[in-house]
Amino acid sequence: MRYLPHTSEDMASMLQKVGVESLDALFSTIPEDCRRKDDLNLPEPMSEWELNDHMNTLAGTMAVSPEYKVFLGAGSYDHYIPEAIKHLLMRSEVYTAYTPYQPEISQGTLQTIYEYQTLITRLLGMEVANASMYDGASSLAEALLMAIRITRRKKVAVSNAIHPLYRRVVQTYFAPTGYEIVEIPYLANGRTDLSALDNLEELAAVAVQSPNFFGCIEDLKEIGEKVHTAKKTLFVTCFTEPLAYGLLKSPGSLGADIVCGEGQSLGVSRSFGGPGLGIFASLNKYVRNMPGRLIGQTVDKDGKRGFVLTLATREQHIRREKATSNICSNQGLCATAATMYMASLGGTGFRELAGLNRDKAEYLKGELKKVGFTISFDSPTFNEFVAESPAGFETTYKKLLKRKIVAGLSLAPYYPELDDHYLFCVTETSSKEDMDALVKEVTS
Amino acid sequence: MKESVGTTGLIFNEPLLWEKGATGRIGFSLPRRDVDPCPLDDELKGGGPDFPDLSEQDVVRHFTRLSQWNFGVDSGMYPLGSCTMKYNPKTNERQASLPGFAGAHPLLPAELSQGVLKIMFDLEQYLAEITGLPAVTLQPAAGSHGELTGMMVISAYHKANGETRSKVLIPDTAHGTNPASAALCGFKSILVKSNDQGVLSPETIAEVMDEDTAAIMVTNPNTLGLFEENIKKVADIVHSKGGLVYGDGANMNAVMGIVNMKETGVDVLHLNLHKTFSTPHGGGGPGSGPICVTEELERFLPVPRVIEKDGKYELSENYPESIGKIHAFYGNFGVKLKAYSYILSMGANLKKVSQLAVLSANYIKESLKGVFHLPYDKPCMHECVFTDKNQEANKVSTLDIAKRLMEYGFHPPTIYFPLVVHGALMIEPTETESKEDIDHFIETMKAIADEAKKNPELLLEAPKTTKVRRLDEIAAARKPRLAG
Numbered sequence: 001m002r003y004l005p006h007t008s009e010d011m012a013s014m015l016q017k018v019g020v021e022s023l024d025a026l027f028s029t030i031p032e033d034c035r036r037k038d039d040l041n042l043p044e045p046m047s048e049w050e051l052n053d054h055m056n057t058l059a060g061t062m063a064v065s066p067e068y069k070v071f072l073g074a075g076s077y078d079h080y081i082p083e084a085i086k087h088l089l090m091r092s093e094v095y096t097a098y099t100p101y102q103p104e105i106s107q108g109t110l111q112t113i114y115e116y117q118t119l120i121t122r123l124l125g126m127e128v129a130n131a132s133m134y135d136g137a138s139s140l141a142e143a144l145l146m147a148i149r150i151t152r153r154k155k156v157a158v159s160n161a162i163h164p165l166y167r168r169v170v171q172t173y174f175a176p177t178g179y180e181i182v183e184i185p186y187l188a189n190g191r192t193d194l195s196a197l198d199n200l201e202e203l204a205a206v207a208v209q210s211p212n213f214f215g216c217i218e219d220l221k222e223i224g225e226k227v228h229t230a231k232k233t234l235f236v237t238c239f240t241e242p243l244a245y246g247l248l249k250s251p252g253s254l255g256a257d258i259v260c261g262e263g264q265s266l267g268v269s270r271s272f273g274g275p276g277l278g279i280f281a282s283l284n285k286y287v288r289n290m291p292g293r294l295i296g297q298t299v300d301k302d303g304k305r306g307f308v309l310t311l312a313t314r315e316q317h318i319r320r321e322k323a324t325s326n327i328c329s330n331q332g333l334c335a336t337a338a339t340m341y342m343a344s345l346g347g348t349g350f351r352e353l354a355g356l357n358r359d360k361a362e363y364l365k366g367e368l369k370k371v372g373f374t375i376s377f378d379s380p381t382f383n384e385f386v387a388e389s390p391a392g393f394e395t396t397y398k399k400l401l402k403r404k405i406v407a408g409l410s411l412a413p414y415y416p417e418l419d420d421h422y423l424f425c426v427t428e429t430s431s432k433e434d435m436d437a438l439v440k441e442v443t444s
Numbered sequence: 445m446k447e448s449v450g451t452t453g454l455i456f457n458e459p460l461l462w463e464k465g466a467t468g469r470i471g472f473s474l475p476r477r478d479v480d481p482c483p484l485d486d487e488l489k490g491g492g493p494d495f496p497d498l499s500e501q502d503v504v505r506h507f508t509r510l511s512q513w514n515f516g517v518d519s520g521m522y523p524l525g526s527c528t529m530k531y532n533p534k535t536n537e538r539q540a541s542l543p544g545f546a547g548a549h550p551l552l553p554a555e556l557s558q559g560v561l562k563i564m565f566d567l568e569q570y571l572a573e574i575t576g577l578p579a580v581t582l583q584p585a586a587g588s589h590g591e592l593t594g595m596m597v598i599s600a601y602h603k604a605n606g607e608t609r610s611k612v613l614i615p616d617t618a619h620g621t622n623p624a625s626a627a628l629c630g631f632k633s634i635l636v637k638s639n640d641q642g643v644l645s646p647e648t649i650a651e652v653m654d655e656d657t658a659a660i661m662v663t664n665p666n667t668l669g670l671f672e673e674n675i676k677k678v679a680d681i682v683h684s685k686g687g688l689v690y691g692d693g694a695n696m697n698a699v700m701g702i703v704n705m706k707e708t709g710v711d712v713l714h715l716n717l718h719k720t721f722s723t724p725h726g727g728g729g730p731g732s733g734p735i736c737v738t739e740e741l742e743r744f745l746p747v748p749r750v751i752e753k754d755g756k757y758e759l760s761e762n763y764p765e766s767i768g769k770i771h772a773f774y775g776n777f778g779v780k781l782k783a784y785s786y787i788l789s790m791g792a793n794l795k796k797v798s799q800l801a802v803l804s805a806n807y808i809k810e811s812l813k814g815v816f817h818l819p820y821d822k823p824c825m826h827e828c829v830f831t832d833k834n835q836e837a838n839k840v841s842t843l844d845i846a847k848r849l850m851e852y853g854f855h856p857p858t859i860y861f862p863l864v865v866h867g868a869l870m871i872e873p874t875e876t877e878s879k880e881d882i883d884h885f886i887e888t889m890k891a892i893a894d895e896a897k898k899n900p901e902l903l904l905e906a907p908k909t910t911k912v913r914r915l916d917e918i919a920a921a922r923k924p925r926l927a928g
Contacts (some may be wrong), residue, residue, distance in 0.1 A: 013879075034707055062557055082472055097726075105513075122493045272548040323624040346497030401556065
């Protein structure tokens with residue numbers, strides 16, 4: 001076996017040193033009644049090329065571009081990932097390293113994540129970002145738990161226009177402790193209905209997503225001002241599409257106290273929903289209540305600049321049950337990819353790419369309108385929007401799947417009141433021809 | 445002594461990203477504009493982020509240089525106890541990067557995602573076979589996320605029985621994440637001391653176990669590298685009072701094909717695919733922390749679950765007692781795919797993996813015994829724990845030993861953990877290190893012990909040959925600089 005280097009001679013001499021006669025005898029401390037009675041019943045080992053064939057076959061069953069035209073977003077976006085990033089991520093020193101517990105031989109990871117933290121604060125207009133969380137959903141759950149810790153209140157308000165799967169994760173995180181979630185409805189224009197928000201003083205946090213699940217850009221300034229009329233209540237904003245901040249005002253500049261979300265768009269492949277990148281940022285004054293790892297700048301014995309894991313007294317391995325979270329492994333390699341992606345685009349490229357995403361989505365919006373779709377919400381959008389289909393579209397949708405087009409996401413399973421409504425997403429990877437083909441198929 | 449693998453060579457200085465570049469550069473291939481611009485209201489429009497503009501080569505050189513300041517499993521032996529830093533097979537990376545997997549959208553209709561659903565379904569079966577626990581969820585994104593999910597399942601179980609229990613027993617040899625995971629579920633941790641043999645004694649458990657205790661969280665093999673030989677009796681005591689047994693399976697690399705976790709009395713067990721099942725750690729993640737449970741607890745597992753109907757796979761939400769979702773989609777699928785690929789490459793050889801991992805750890809233990817203080821002199825599992833007691837007289841500590849090891853080209857072991865041992869050096873060689881490399885490590889450790897006596901300055905001043913020397917961590921925490 002190519003991953004097991006021990007020859008029979010090696011084993012014999014090692015066993016001799018240990019003073020036992022056989023490999024089985026190494027396990028003498030394990031009581032008989034804890035042992036397996038039979039051998040492992042697993043498939044015969046595959047050779048490297050047999051495995052390639054097997055995996056090629058399985059991968060071949062999947063509907064992916066360029067064969068398929070997939071107009072799906074909803075928290076997972078098709079953005080082009082430069083070859084340079086894929087190559088850099090395959091550098092062994094990067095992906096086969098552990099958490100940088102020994103800083104002298106982990107400066108590569110440490111400087112990269114420090115750069116990640118910095119670029120994220122610049123993107124979101126925040127003061128401090130952590131080294132990553134599991135995904136956008138757990139990031140939101142942890143943000144709300146952080147607000148509960150800071151304010152010592154037990155209730156949060158969450159907009160119904162936040163990704164429905166994120167809200168379900170929050171519910172799961174809250175269930176054992178019984179913290180309360182108040183739902184805030186959305187308006188006919190697709191934005192969060194703030195008039196429904198009362199008793200702010202009781203709330204640890206108010207959470208909204210922008211662009212929200214419907215693609216609509218929320219008026220964060222107005223919401224933030226209302227939330228901050230209550231002295232302690234925190235304004236939490238989340239996102240599924242960080243590229244939007246290439247075009248929009250940053251949540252930090254509009255009054256957010258904690259910003260969290262999914263960073264998959266930033267150079268991470270979709271991989272059937274994971275690994276993604278949980279982004280988490282806040283104001284400096286809350287840093288000691290933040291979950292997750294933080295990298296800080298310092299100097300070495302000779303006064304040279306270097307980076308270390310810092311403020312670890314918040315974390316589980318030191319604070320144990322009083323820690324700000326139980327998170328240990330995070331999504332470091334995805335944060336690394338995001339750093340490379342943000343660096344590859346630069347400020348200039350990021351703005352341009354964001355603009356292009358919006359313009360393309362607006363084009364499809366316009367074309368769908370011409371063929372009988374109604375745009376459900378009239379608020380401005382980024383690269384996603386909701387459209388109500390003409391009668392009988394369900395059959396067309398299935399027909400389109402056969403023609404290798406996934407025409408958006410049906411919202412009925414998530415919002416029963418939005419039967420016949422579909423969430424469409426267009427990124428830079430969809431050409432005008434792709435969109436024209438979709439529109440043509442819809443009408444044919 | 446054999447020539448050291450650690451040496452000096454040319455590595456490069458490299459500034460921070462924003463200390464480079466010039467406005468107007470780009471390292472990205474922007475697509476041609478084929479639609480008209482559609483301006484956004486000025487009210488909403490921002491200036492965009494203040495990122496440095498760099499060319500593709502600027503970016504490539506930057507991160508190549510940074511990577512050279514790192515130590516990975518591919519650089520050298522990485523005996524980091526409890527972390528199972530085994531070789532990460534390259535074929536796994538190839539499989540995960542296949543466009544059909546890497547490009548798959550998580551909300552594709554089931555008929556267009558049969559391949560990934562089959563992988564998840566089969567992987568669940570394999571992990572059930574390996575652990576002996578029949579029902580599996582792959583949704584947790586890391587080990588501690590698995591712990592949290594497992595404790596949520598335990599909380600839901602007691603709730604379903606109409607009970608609210610407030611406490612969880614946690615041995616002093618458990619992983620540090622355990623108390624934090626229990627706390628997130630509202631449980632109070634009760635610390636349980638292990639006995640002078642480094643394992644739990646049933647008498648101690650009998651004294652503290654009561655009907656207000658929801659569970660015990662046991663890491664087995666524990667963080668001293670010892671098998672909890674009384675686990676079955678401990679489990680019986682906990683079960684007799686209506687509690688459940690949570691097993692931290694981070695150390696499963698020691699016992700694959702040997703122990704049946706269900707037989708030991710464990711009700712919920714998490715695995716770390718990024719340890720036992722060879723997926724890389726990525727400098728901190730992503731991991732994957734599936735949990736395996738008994739038939740009785742299956743109904744509480746997270747949704748959606750992959751099911752098979754007439755040879756077709758689908759995702760089902762039809763589990764009314766489920767704790768719900770703990771990840772937006774299905775966890776770190778790309779990581780699971782690598783573990784699946786590893787299991788298919790190994791098959792029943794996984795038992796050999798555990799045997800060799802345990803052989804190597806015992807070999808190191810026997811070879812370094814006497815040179816370094818061994819607090820528990822008995823057969824170990826996949827890792828062994830020494831201390832710096834013998835070196836104390838020379839005013840040399842575990843930290844100094846660790847730093848000197850770097851100069852010899854080894855990643856240090858886990859240090860100062862577990863907490864039950866003062867000045868711990870926790871060594872886990874894994875099964876993928878060859879006898880020559882292990883011998884070289886042993887020789888090096890002996891040489892360092894010798895230096896500690898004859899020339900302790902070498903250790904106290906180490907490392908000198910790394911990109912940076914020892915860093916001022918106190919200053920970093922006192923005046924945090926977390927962004928540039």
